Amino acid sequence: MDVRLSPEQIALRDAAAQVADRLGPSTVAALDDRERAAKLDAAVAATGWRELRVGTDDGGPLASGVEAAIVAEELGRGLADTALIGPTLAADLRRRVGAPPAATAETVVLRPDLTTLAAVVLPSATVAGRLPSGSPAVDVQGATAALALVPGPRPGPGPGPGPGPGPEQCALATIELAPGSSATPTDLTRPVAVPGEHAVPTTVEGQVELLSTDDLDAVTALGLALTAADLVGVMTGAVRLATGYARDRRQYGVAIGSFQAVQHLLADALVATEGSRSIARHAAWAVDALPPAEALAAAAAAKAYCARAARQVCEIAIQVHGGIGNTWECLAHVLLRRALLSADLFGGVGPNLTRVLDHRGIDTGGSRALR
Amino acid sequence: MHFGDSPEEAAFRARLREWLRDNNPGLPASSTSDDYWRGQAAWHHALYDAGFFGLSFPEAIGGQGRPSVYEVIVDDELSAAGAPPRPSLGYLVQGILEHGNQDVQQRLLPGIVSGRTRWCQGFSEPDAGSDLASLRTRAVRDGDEYVITGHKVWTSYSDDADLCLVLARTDPDVPRHKGLSAFAVPMRQPGVEQRPLRMINGITKEFGEVLLDGARVPAADMIGQPGEGWRLAMTVVSHEREPGELGYVARYTKVVNELVGAVRADPDRHGPEAVRDVAWAAVEAEMLRLHVCRRLSDRLDGIAHGPDGSIDKLLMTQVEQAVGHAALAVGTDSSLAVYLYSRAQSVMGGTSQVQRNLVATRILELPTS
Numbered sequence A: 001m002d003v004r005l006s007p008e009q010i011a012l013r014d015a016a017a018q019v020a021d022r023l024g025p026s027t028v029a030a031l032d033d034r035e036r037a038a039k040l041d042a043a044v045a046a047t048g049w050r051e052l053r054v055g056t057d058d059g060g061p062l063a064s065g066v067e068a069a070i071v072a073e074e075l076g077r078g079l080a081d082t083a084l085i086g087p088t089l090a091a092d093l094r095r096r097v098g099a100p101p102a103a104t105a106e107t108v109v110l111r112p113d114l115t116t117l118a119a120v121v122l123p124s125a126t127v128a129g130r131l132p133s134g135s136p137a138v139d140v141q142g143a144t145a146a147l148a149l150v151p152g153p154r155p156g157p158g159p160g161p162g163p164g165p166g167p168e169q170c171a172l173a174t175i176e177l178a179p180g181s182s183a184t185p186t187d188l189t190r191p192v193a194v195p196g197e198h199a200v201p202t203t204v205e206g207q208v209e210l211l212s213t214d215d216l217d218a219v220t221a222l223g224l225a226l227t228a229a230d231l232v233g234v235m236t237g238a239v240r241l242a243t244g245y246a247r248d249r250r251q252y253g254v255a256i257g258s259f260q261a262v263q264h265l266l267a268d269a270l271v272a273t274e275g276s277r278s279i280a281r282h283a284a285w286a287v288d289a290l291p292p293a294e295a296l297a298a299a300a301a302a303k304a305y306c307a308r309a310a311r312q313v314c315e316i317a318i319q320v321h322g323g324i325g326n327t328w329e330c331l332a333h334v335l336l337r338r339a340l341l342s343a344d345l346f347g348g349v350g351p352n353l354t355r356v357l358d359h360r361g362i363d364t365g366g367s368r369a370l371r
Numbered sequence B: 001m002h003f004g005d006s007p008e009e010a011a012f013r014a015r016l017r018e019w020l021r022d023n024n025p026g027l028p029a030s031s032t033s034d035d036y037w038r039g040q041a042a043w044h045h046a047l048y049d050a051g052f053f054g055l056s057f058p059e060a061i062g063g064q065g066r067p068s069v070y071e072v073i074v075d076d077e078l079s080a081a082g083a084p085p086r087p088s089l090g091y092l093v094q095g096i097l098e099h100g101n102q103d104v105q106q107r108l109l110p111g112i113v114s115g116r117t118r119w120c121q122g123f124s125e126p127d128a129g130s131d132l133a134s135l136r137t138r139a140v141r142d143g144d145e146y147v148i149t150g151h152k153v154w155t156s157y158s159d160d161a162d163l164c165l166v167l168a169r170t171d172p173d174v175p176r177h178k179g180l181s182a183f184a185v186p187m188r189q190p191g192v193e194q195r196p197l198r199m200i201n202g203i204t205k206e207f208g209e210v211l212l213d214g215a216r217v218p219a220a221d222m223i224g225q226p227g228e229g230w231r232l233a234m235t236v237v238s239h240e241r242e243p244g245e246l247g248y249v250a251r252y253t254k255v256v257n258e259l260v261g262a263v264r265a266d267p268d269r270h271g272p273e274a275v276r277d278v279a280w281a282a283v284e285a286e287m288l289r290l291h292v293c294r295r296l297s298d299r300l301d302g303i304a305h306g307p308d309g310s311i312d313k314l315l316m317t318q319v320e321q322a323v324g325h326a327a328l329a330v331g332t333d334s335s336l337a338v339y340l341y342s343r344a345q346s347v348m349g350g351t352s353q354v355q356r357n358l359v360a361t362r363i364l365e366l367p368t369s
Helices: A007-023 A036-045 A065-077 A087-098 A211-246 A260-289 A292-320 A332-344 A351-357 B005-021 B034-049 B072-082 B090-099 B102-114 B230-241 B248-265 B272-301 B309-330 B336-346 B352-363
Strands: A106-108 A145-151 A167-178 B119-122 B138-142 B147-155 B163-169 B180-186 B192-197 B207-218
Touching: A007 A036, A007 A065, A065 A087, A065 A211, A065 A260, A065 B248, A087 A145, A087 A167, A145 B005, A145 B272, A211 A260, A211 A292, A211 A332, A260 A292, A260 B147, A260 B272, A260 B309, A260 B352, A292 A332, A292 B230, A292 B272, A332 B272, A351 B230, A351 B272, B034 B102, B072 B248, B090 B102, B090 B163, B090 B230, B119 B207, B138 B207, B147 B163, B147 B180, B163 B207, B163 B230, B180 B230, B230 B309, B248 B309, B272 B309, B309 B336
Parallel strands: A106 A145, B119 B163
Antiparallel strands: A145 A167, B138 B147, B138 B163, B147 B207, B163 B180, B192 B207
């Protein structure tokens, strides 16, 4: 056992940090700077960080979940307003069914409750069907298509593929994405799109294998590990932002960071961040190193912990900023908003505590299908 | 980055698992019953003699010189087997290794590591708790000995101990942090009186009072130089705050496993809130296990005595108290004792408030007022 980052992993982290710091939004106003955002997008595209889970000749991914999580964490810390997690998951899904990498930018579709990958509802035994109403495609910046699941044949008695969730195996469908949604998003850095209810999916081209339940568990584990890593990054950014403010801001003739009441808030924020870092790091490793059910349980524990911690830490960042923290121009709410979305993707506290209990053999009456 | 076992680690794990099948003494948790202490010495000896204690300590003092990450394997396997945790005394070893001279290390450390000499720690006093540097116990040189007079409190396991690591003032004329020295004081002598204190959960071993009235200690058993006591104390407490040094992960995981088992055995008896508390306790204990993996891996770059232990202590406290709340919600035979004991975790080894001060000023480098 040696859970230190390797020299290569440290180099990757530093490279991702550099891109995020140089081209990420350093102020709220910078979110509207399209030229900057385009440069960031181009820089991330040029590094190949969205293709870390593309398959190699032996069928395995180009890089492990650890590398993908390292990049996700740094881009989260720098509030990078470019797609990463969606395309990474889409590439992982394609690899698992043996489909060729996407020709255009692509992401994934989740169920309306955001907790699991969406499955296309099939009206009959054909592949044509539609998504459940409100199924969002996530992390859609620049993406023109999204992947959803198509339930495969069920084992046992009964006629062919049925409607609704619960398949033992799945294929994939691509859905074309219409540009942009108009509503003010939760996360100002990563838009979510809801494909039209009647968007007709087509199965991915080429000879593909069905996704097994194990594959689904592993992809879900990756989704949880990457969103947990994003949360660790956001928390790190929030602690840094609030600590800097506490050093600079003066009241009663001294820096507010010299007051114990403020110090203890920031200490709690750092402690929550470091605990999150430890458990999230394991989740990223587990994606490829442990059997899928174990990886899913590890990722669920990490996600539950990080989701709770991230909200606490970002709330502290707002509190330490006082009135300023409650204005649109302070970055603290951009961090909180990003944390809220990342917490919800693949489930926040509740669904992941359920997954943890499931794994420990405690039945909570929740659905075990398509976790 | 790799959380899995190397072939050598896997072989060690298998050997320990096999050994535990026949050698689990089935003691109650130290936090819930004084009965634990009836078997604690034998448990320490058995673990050590079989090669499962002191793994990362230097071979020169009876350890095995292995990487610290082996302690993670020990904690994993002890909790999986429902065995008692490993003895919590690594912080004494780290302090003496860092500050004691060769003679002291060779004479005193092998006994601590093997468990043949029992130790306790005499730092706090009735008027020197969080403000430890204000302590008033005096050590006065008398020939080849020092004579010690004072009152120590919160001295865990003092009635079992052969020796006490006493922090005493040897020079009242210098600034208070500079006039302290540390000694290994024999407990079984006329000048030492030991009184148990009863904790809120009823156990008497965790807290003790030690009255020193002319207790004598050879000058050669001073640990470190005269005036080095404060620095030694800081080294000791920095490690006393590390769950990796204490082996507490095994204690928490063992309780969590029992709670999960209780809920699984009778799911209808437990409401959703209790089940949620158990889920959180499981997640928290797992977080701490993985945090220890990270901190002990960092030791592959060399052992540090810095302020990071305060982060560990605050995480450990959060875990102990989450486990305590889950125990209370589920209601097993030892639940109340587990819960009540957990309240002390945010006080012992430096209160959570002191830890937050340290995190803020020494790690976040916020200004002091």
